[in-house]
Structures are given as structure tokens and as C-alpha cells.
Amino acid sequence: MTFNNSDPVSVMFAGIEMDGIYINRSGEHAIVKLSSGYNICVPESFCSPKEKTAPAEKPVVSPLKQDASLPLLSIISTGGTIASTVDYRTGAVSSKFTAEDILRSIPELAGIARYHTLQPFQVLSENMNPAMWQELARTIHDEILKGAQGIIVTHGTDTMLYSAAAVSFMLNTPVPIVFVGAQRSADRPSSDNAMNAICSAKAAVSDLGEVVVCMHATESDTTCALHRATRVRKNHTSRRDAFQSIGREPVGGIGYPDGTVVLANDAVLRGTEELRLSDNLASNCGLIQYYPGMNPAVIDAFKGYKGLVIAGTGLGHVGTDCIKSITGLTTSGTTVVMTSQCQAGSVCDRVYETGRDLLDAGVIEGGSMLPEVALVKLMWVLGNATRKEDIKRLMQTNLKGELAYDLWRYA
């Protein structure tokens, strides 16, 4: 039996019969979108054909209402699961939902603010890149100039932390810039897209004045956390509360559905920073994690790069036989920054011999910066400074909360 894309099928699995739509083959397995919204991957022999029914009608949408008395927000849609919807033809999830579609599908948003919607580009977040970060920062800058009192960026969760950190370094902002995504697409019963979007709007009209990531704080639907853009990680592939603040508490939380906003004592408040865009980036930077037995040639391969971030072991170490290659990079003009593959804590290359050798090799200690944030910051610093001492000073200055702990160190 051969099935075609979008054929209605009946799947027998573990003694249960389920209806669904055939999507395609993967090896010897069929991928079927079940009527519950979940995809299932089963041997094709588990499937049997069903009569085609008339395609489901698209729900009727009401015209967009905007309340002129409410604050103005911009919703900038870049793609990703939060902007996803089911393709009624194939049953597959596509991410072609526009910001306006989001507004229409979540009527609660209309009670919080009025909105200007834009889609500068639509990509799966693994295809984001430094040029798109720049375009995003410029777009946000222009929206704030035009009067937006808060910004919501809908983004795929895979690389949201890189983009949020990049915008954080490129923009000083007087208003909240809230990145929001979803871990489960809108067609799934456990989708987190509506609650996250509503909480992001509450955050965007709040007293906050910095770049944050707004996602489920726990597995239940009671709170979203606001994570500082430079101290957040996606720590789980699929959980709705995957995003966690690292080395600090979240800078805020939004109760749901009541919308109460709680901000941390050290949250940056609305109006603290003046709007300023500095969008130069030296995108020719790399990131590697050290592992035992690493061939030093892996480091040599970054010759010619402007910068390289190493996620070393523990306090910031690599095997001794890699140090010569690092010296090779620094003497040929590559800025090398040491971070740790340990999730939290701080690099200190003054305690052990290996660390001191690394400092002699010209490595800059990255303190408590997350390796991926150090990468983004290095692109920004190398795009804005050229003198060695300025580069080092900027990398070790807490510009946007990326250094979670006091820089003064006790070995």
C-alpha cells in the first residue's frame, strides 16, 4: 500500500485506532499527523487508507480591532514555532503565520495594547545569522523611533538566545524588547504560544527597559519568566519551561492569566537607557568546545578569523598541546576568549599552571560569560573596537549583564 502526502489514514498503534493525515516517509516509517495534533512515526504497515473528507474550512476571522487609548507595541515576526500553523493541505507545521495572524488568533492581545506588525523576514531559527541580527536591531530601532512603547519579537526557540543577546549588545533601549517563542506549535493541545504571547505583551507594556526572553517559567500555565537576554539558555529540547536563567534569577515574571508583573531589584527600568543603535558586527568569529584528545589542528583551522571563543574545561583550561596553536592564533591577530563548558561559575586562569600558560598565550578571560553570549559579544566588540587593549577591556566590562558575578576574583 502506497500513500501520498495529505491522504487521510487510520493508524493502529498499541491496540488503539487513531485518525490522521499521511505526511511522508522517513526510511521505513510513515509520518502521520494525528487528529490530536501530534505527529507519529510508525511502520507504514500500521496505516490503512480512509475516505477523503472535504478539507476543514479555515476558521472565520474577525477584523482586527485596535483600542487607540492603549500603548503602542510593535510585533516583529521572524518565524519559528510561535508563528506556526497547520498547513491544511499537508497536515505539516509551517511557520508562515504573520504577526497579524498572531494578533487575530489570540484575541486577548487586543485588550493589552494596540499593535504595529512587521515581518522583516521569516526563517527557521537555525537559519538566523549575524546579518539578520543586524536587520532585526535596525528594525527595532526604527520602531522605537517611530513611537513604539515596547517591542515583541516572535522568534524560533532554537537560536533565540543568540539573537536576543545580539540585539542587547547592538541597541541601548529605553523600552522593553521582549523575545518570545513557543516550544509546541499552535495545532497541539499543549501549545504554549498563546500564553507566552499574552505574557510578552504584558512585559512589553511594563516598567522594564531591557532585552528579555519571555517563556513558560514552569510546566504549568501560571507564570512566564522574563530572562535577561545575556544570561539565558534553552536547557531542554522540548519542555515548555526549557528556557532558564543561568547564574542569576530571572529579571521578572508575569502571572497568568491575571497579568501581574514582578520585576527583580536589578531589572533595568523603562527610560534608564537612551535609544542608541551601534550595529557593527565582525561576524567572522567562531566557537569551539575543548575535549580530551582534541587535535590542535582544530584550533589552527580558525586562522584568519577575527575572533574565537573557546569553551574550555573547568576554570578555563585546554590540553597543554593546544596552547601552541592558540599562541599561533593570537600572534596572527585573532582575538581568543576563554569561557567554560561548565554551565555556571566563572573562568579564572590564574590558579593552575595551564591557565597561566593560556594568559601568556594572549587569551582573554571571559569571566562568567556563557560561551555563546561571549561569541555574540566578541562579534560586537570586534565590530566596534580595533586596539587590543580596548577589545580586552570591553570583553571584560559588564556591558549588558552578561557577567553575572563580580569580576574581582579570589583564586
Next chain:
Amino acid sequence: MTFNNSDPVSVMFAGIEMDGIYINRSGEHAIVKLSSGYNICVPESFCSPKEKTAPAEKPVVSPLKQDASLPLLSIISTGGTIASTVDYRTGAVSSKFTAEDILRSIPELAGIARYHTLQPFQVLSENMNPAMWQELARTIHDEILKGAQGIIVTHGTDTMLYSAAAVSFMLNTPVPIVFVGAQRSADRPSSDNAMNAICSAKAAVSDLGEVVVCMHATESDTTCALHRATRVRKNHTSRRDAFQSIGREPVGGIGYPDGTVVLANDAVLRGTEELRLSDNLASNCGLIQYYPGMNPAVIDAFKGYKGLVIAGTGLGHVGTDCIKSITGLTTSGTTVVMTSQCQAGSVCDRVYETGRDLLDAGVIEGGSMLPEVALVKLMWVLGNATRKEDIKRLMQTNLKGELAYDLWRYA
């Protein structure tokens, strides 16, 4: 004023005068080991000379007593902070403590077991490599053959998880193999080395029959956790409770000082596995983390490698423009395994288009394996299998608890 190594100095810092020993310069700063045991890094002008006193005498050690009625353990010392002591000449921490020194300095150990001590090599753990993992596995195998009823491996914490995972794959063991380290050296008041060592001995005489890492479970001195070797990470650069089980609970805990042992329901028990060594490793394998804007040439640089593990974004993705380079690797014989840079959860390349393209490129889904464990396992699998289907099957089989979740997936 110029100081020499091991000069006694007085340091004025924040209005407090502290005694210490001058170690060396780092840039414009002096590194001084304070009499409290901590190192401090201050401007050299903060230091003033003090009269030299007679060097502290080494404490008198009592002869080793062994109780023949107790079970026999082997302590294999490989170096690291737990094997460290203060060099009385320089004030710096050196890791030249032998396993016998550890026994002498922690008298409580004598009440738990009798010991055979070995030092196959002594290295800072960032200098461990696959050849040393093999030597370690062979040494452990021989000790068990000779009658050891449990094994303690003292190891630097930086790469302990790589070594423990490697031993886990190379050895089937009927007795506990307990890796133990310390985050703070023996000369510091907060040192965790004695408690960790005592708990590791309790674990090594317990009913356990697998490879574990034994470290402080919390910041207080009440419990050590036993982490399965393939599901543990050093999640903090300096905290004593830095090691955490990922995607599962620890397989056991040791109360301190009472020594009570609690094992998880799924802990592998003593005698379950028969002793077997399979110590082939294909060490020519690499690991990279994908980041936005990664130049595909970074992937090309692994041409000629036997294997490459990619820590992709989210469910296991890379930017579309890297897929061609991955196809280049797989078609030229490199095995490519996809893991996630998200700390927990599972890779699934069947949900989104990018994932399906990666499967078409010949990538093997690494499930819930931690990237660094997948690297070690890949070295082992490629050292023991040559046929493509065997390699894939072994990588996706839960050999040593490295796959934390059920492999059957719902997209």
C-alpha cells in the same frame, strides 16, 4: 620592590592586613597564597616584605594500618585537585599526592576497607586523553581480576565525566567503579576532598555494580551524590556541588558522616555484569557546537576524521548551508552523530524540514545523549564496529544508561 617566589609577604587589602607567601606575578598583579589557604591576586604595591621564618615542618605521618577483615578496594590516583597538596616551598597547589598519601591524610578511610594503591599516571585532568582512558580501563580491569571488590579513581574534576564515560563503555564491571574528585584543594578550609574520598569508599564497598561519579550533592557537608557516569555534567566551575545528573536522578547517595547508602531503583547492582574489557577506541573523532553564522568550512575541517559529533540547536538542527558539508563528510566515510546543545531532552530530526534534510545527509540521531558522552561513545563504537548499520545500531542502543529516555518518539 621586587619579590621572589616563596618570599613571605604582608598584604594590605580592604583595610585588612593578611600574611601570605608570594607566588609570582601575573601582568601587573602579584599572586599571593594567604595563610588561610586562599590565593589572592592584588596590585603588587599592596604587598610588603616580611621576615622569613623557618619553613613549616611536614606533619609526622603514622604508618599505614590495614584491617584484613575488611573488603579490598583499589585506589587509582590519576592526579587532580583531590590529590593536591600545598608545595611547602612555593605555596602553590601541586597535584603530586599519591594514593597512599590520600590514605594517610584521611584516617577514616582505614575503617571502611583495606586498600591497594596505584598511580598509573599523574596529570592535570585537562591533559587526559583517549590513550590514558584506555590505560585506566586496563588498570581497573587488572585490579578487579586480582580481587578488588571495588575501585576508587581519584581524578581532576575538569574532564572526569569524559573519563568516567569512557571507562563505562570499555568495561563491563561486576563491582562499583567510583570516580571521585575535589573542587577545592586540601589546603583550603572549604576543601571537599576528605568527605568526597570517604563517601567514595562507602560507595565502593556498596551493592552498586556500575561506573559512577561521587561528589558533594549540595553545598553542605551532609550527602554525596552518585551520578551515573554517562549522565553527569560539571555544571559549575567552582562550587563543591558542581556535578549534577542530567535528565535523570542520581543513581545513589551517601550520607555523611554516617555513611548510609541509598541506591535508585534502576541502579545496576554488584554482580549484574560479568567482567569484560573491550578497550579499542577510534580516538580520531571530534565535537563541534553549531552557532548562527557558522562557516561550513568549520565542518569541512573534520574531513578524514572517523567520527564527528555535532551539538546542534534544539531538536538537533544546523543552518541549512551547513548540510552540504555534512553530506561531504558522511559520503567520505565520517560517521556524523547529531546531539543537542540543549542540556536535556532528546534529538528528533523527524519534525522539521531541516532535521529531515540532516537524516537524508546520513546523520545519526543521538537521542538524549550528552554531546561529550556521544563523542566518547562514538570513539568506542568506531573502535569496535565497522559496518555502517552496526555503528548506527550501537549508537542508538542504550549500552550504559547514556540514553536517558525511551527511544520511541512522538514528533
